[in-house]
Amino acid sequence: MQATIDRSEPVTAMAATQTMADTVKVFTKASDFAAIEADWRALEALVPDASYFTSFDWCECWWNWFGQDSGREFAVLAVYAGDAIQALLPLTVARSMVFSSARLMGDDTGQYADCLVRPERRGDPALARAVASGLKRLGLDRITLTNCRDDSAVAELVGSWRGGRAGSRKTWIRAAEYSNVEIRPADFDGLKVYRSSRSSSLRKGLRRRRRKLAELGDVQYKRITEPGAFAGLAQHIVRLKLEWLDDNGLHGRYLARPGLVGWMAEVMARAAASGHLHMSVMTVDGRACAAQLAFQSRVKVTGYFSAFDIALSRNAVGKLHLEDLIVDIFEHDQVLDLMPPADSYKREWGVEVMKVAAYTVPLTPWGAFVSRFYSVKTRALAKSAYLRLPQGLRAGVAAGILDFLRRIKRTLAGSAPTASPSNLKRTEG
The missing domain is CATH 3.40.630.30 (Gcn5-related N-acetyltransferase (GNAT))
Structure with a gap:
């Protein structure tokens, strides 16, 4: 079996519907698609209303065409109870010297943001904690959810975290909000009645x-x-x-x-x-x-x-x-x-049914700080100010800014070491 990376301790809290602790695995190589495919497809089959944007085929196809050349890291987070997969979160990760953020795989295509969760585990706090532990061990500062439906599994999962930066939607930064439109045949007594309602x-x-x-x-x-x-x-x-x-x-x-x-x-x-x-x-x-x-x-x-x-x-x-x-x-x-x-x-033709929004969800105090103050507008202002500096001063100023940001990050994190791929133990899956 291909090597996987186990980046979490087993979660000790149990759900009422299960008898085993949750274990988190994070697959970090594109070649791991083969290792996770069977479990991924099995989980798809268990979710009758699963979005196609969470499917193995959609994510692998997107990665092969666009993801592998995007400069982002591959990261699929899977939660197991024993040998049975419970949830799966396909991500890509961008890292800089001072900041790490994740997006759902393929989110630049206009898809819905979502993940796969067994129906009986929806709303399970133990599962939410397991996912949170996996994201923490990836060393992420924030996760961005684009086109996230209010009723999606990922919104429910992230919104149910307790004791973390994302424990309440009050900590979510809403970048944009829309609505979708649906036509539901069950709301009408046949096509003729529907047409007459237009x-x-x-x-x-x-x-x-x-x-x-x-x-x-x-x-x-x-x-x-x-x-x-x-x-x-x-x-x-x-x-x-x-x-x-x-x-x-x-x-x-x-x-x-x-x-x-x-x-x-x-x-x-x-x-x-x-x-x-x-x-x-x-x-x-x-x-x-x-x-x-x-x-x-x-x-x-x-x-x-x-x-x-x-x-x-x-x-x-x-x-x-x-x-x-x-x-x-x-x-x-x-x-x-x-x-x-x-x-x-x-x-x-239809009615607005569901709020759909783009969110930035801070996962660490540093993530909250950056998300609040390092916006598109502030980036443009900072770049403009930097380019006005004499060329001979730019390198020194940039180094000083990076050092200052690292100090802030260490202070906000309480000087705790940050997880990264280089210091996580590789185990056989």
Whole structure:
């Protein structure tokens, strides 16, 4: 078996539903994907509403395409009770000389922030303490949660810590807040009742536009499942999205990443193989003019990436495709989550259900200090002041600042040594 790093003492507190203490393992090499894969997939199968963004396939695919060249460290934290996996937190870690922070793996793709937790362990203080001990032994000062739903497992886990910096959400620094929009078939007595609940202007307008679109050719809604179609479709929808951004004077830094199309095609293929892909398109005479890349669990479809042909924007092809997608989810009795932000076109179809926010969660006093005072604005001011210094003074000033920051960190930490990969014992897993 591949070597793993055990960075925690067994947690002595027991949950009422278990008889074994929790043990934390942290996998710190990308090659450890193979060591954790079976347990990771087994845990996915136990969580019926698990987000696809927490899946082994999503995280491994993201790491292979983007993570390994990002300069961030690989870190997957897994909690076990005996041989049974209880929770899993996939992370990447950035370290500087004076500060260490973690993010959930793949969080730069616009995904939801979440982790995997056995349903019966949700809200378990013993599990929360086990995760906290693993993060502490990684030597982290803070963790950033982007697009974190209030009802997510990770928000519940981090928010339930006791006796630590993250023991209360009052210590969380909220960077931004949004809402998602959902369409829930269970709230309506069938599709007809749902449609009648939408505004008459929306319904009449779409009927008129659908007739106009039909004049251009045969209009169809399709689900795409053929693996051979994914590469071409990924290239097509990324191009459509870039054209829309350019037409609106916007820049898609995420979409401009090298390898994005290849990554998206592989994401589609992996999700299709595991039964999690929900890829739909609207075609006019066989040509895709609108598309939605979504992922499905047993109970929900999460709309991740949508695009439409701006040449047909007068025909509202994006809205027409969404209308067909809603018919699809009603037929399969699935919730449709349109993800944040709650744009006006989304609110025409559903209701704002859940608060979704970006948080910075300090894990140490030093993390709290830096998170409060070292913001984007203060970084810009500090850089501007530094560049105004005579070049001969800059090196000395930088060294003095780093020494000063180290002294503050040691003072806040009570002079306790900080855990790091170099001083943690490697054991065979």
